Amino acid sequence: MGGIFNSTMSLYRNSAWFLKGLTQFTRNGFLSASKRFVEKDLEVCVAGRTFMITGANSGIGKATAIAIAKRGGIVHMVCRNKDKAEEARADIVKETGNKEIYVHILDLSETKKVWEFAESFKRKYKSLNVLINNAGSIMSQRDVNTEGLEKSFATNVLGVYILTKSLIPLLEKSPDPRVITVSSGGMLVQKLRTGNLQSERGRYDGTMVFAQHKRQQVVMTEQLAKAHTNIHFSVMQPGWVDTPAVANAMPDFHRSMKDSLRTPEQGADTVVWLAISEAATTNPSGRFYQDRKMVSTHLPLAWTHSSALEEQKLMSLLEDLAKTFQPH
Numbered sequence: 001m002g003g004i005f006n007s008t009m010s011l012y013r014n015s016a017w018f019l020k021g022l023t024q025f026t027r028n029g030f031l032s033a034s035k036r037f038v039e040k041d042l043e044v045c046v047a048g049r050t051f052m053i054t055g056a057n058s059g060i061g062k063a064t065a066i067a068i069a070k071r072g073g074i075v076h077m078v079c080r081n082k083d084k085a086e087e088a089r090a091d092i093v094k095e096t097g098n099k100e101i102y103v104h105i106l107d108l109s110e111t112k113k114v115w116e117f118a119e120s121f122k123r124k125y126k127s128l129n130v131l132i133n134n135a136g137s138i139m140s141q142r143d144v145n146t147e148g149l150e151k152s153f154a155t156n157v158l159g160v161y162i163l164t165k166s167l168i169p170l171l172e173k174s175p176d177p178r179v180i181t182v183s184s185g186g187m188l189v190q191k192l193r194t195g196n197l198q199s200e201r202g203r204y205d206g207t208m209v210f211a212q213h214k215r216q217q218v219v220m221t222e223q224l225a226k227a228h229t230n231i232h233f234s235v236m237q238p239g240w241v242d243t244p245a246v247a248n249a250m251p252d253f254h255r256s257m258k259d260s261l262r263t264p265e266q267g268a269d270t271v272v273w274l275a276i277s278e279a280a281t282t283n284p285s286g287r288f289y290q291d292r293k294m295v296s297t298h299l300p301l302a303w304t305h306s307s308a309l310e311e312q313k314l315m316s317l318l319e320d321l322a323k324t325f326q327p328h
Helices: 002-024 027-036 059-070 082-096 111-124 151-173 185-189 206-227 244-249 251-260 264-276 308-324
Strands: 050-054 074-079 101-105 130-133 178-182 232-236 287-290
Touching: 002 027, 002 185, 027 264, 050 059, 059 074, 059 082, 059 264, 074 082, 082 101, 111 151, 130 151, 130 264, 151 178, 151 206, 151 308, 178 206, 178 264, 185 206, 206 232, 206 244, 206 308, 232 264, 244 251, 264 287
Parallel strands: 050 074, 050 130, 074 101, 130 178, 178 232, 232 287
Antiparallel strands: none
16 A cells, blocks of 8 residues: 555655746746845845855856855855866856855765865865855766765765764854755655665665755755754755756756756856845744745645654764764
8 A cells, every 4th residue: 555655645746846846946937936036135245255165167056156256255166077167267267357266176975085175174264154065966877986875875965964064163163154055846756764875775766866865955954953053054946957967967857848947047046145145044044945935845745744753863874974984
């Protein structure tokens, strides 16, 4: 019985999600939502404030870096590929006239290196006002890193957890500290599951694994917000955006939806708003956003709620895993 219920449920979830997506996650969805945006929210100068953006060399990450650099922010780009990162940095400097753009090379799927990077960043820099966890990875098949962890989990969940946890002391010392994580509307079709974090069991479906990781990011944000009350945490979904990552990971979806997808700038809008506007911090910490608005993390009647126990279990599993790779 459970199996039939689950497959009917997932069919319902996927259909409800797709219908919601067609009206809200598309370019038109953005244009209609933007009618209620307050323009002066983003008329802010952030000179002297420091922003770290992972995956800042393309798509939403790059659009975010440009928007922040235009307003005078100091930007630390954390990227995997040196050539692409340097090229993107040159673009950003040229477009914004802001030279305070720094490149750091880090592959978030290499767990030990994430720790090492964060620790050395704290030694070198005295302040970090905003951390933007934007980098993500969708794998077409299951692959493990050198440490034996499934790669997309290492990137999307454990890497984000370690980077955030390690930088919390630096954020706490800085004025108006914020952490923003770029999730995905896909997480709405997933209920938190902590029993198969490494996707070892069952068929590997990269987009569903990614959606599960994005659900885990939402739970992680809620939990970190409770534990670190002097930092403003938020998690958001950018809608359906035309980025290289989407084109590579979901070619059919990209082809059929191409004309309705958002630009990277539209996808980045809420990230930028959460990172720099005063309005964002008047909302409670730990919430989920779509188009500058707090929204529910569940579809109606979709049975995706999880217990407090399950959510705490995720956090303790991440804590234990993170410790294993911590350099001594």
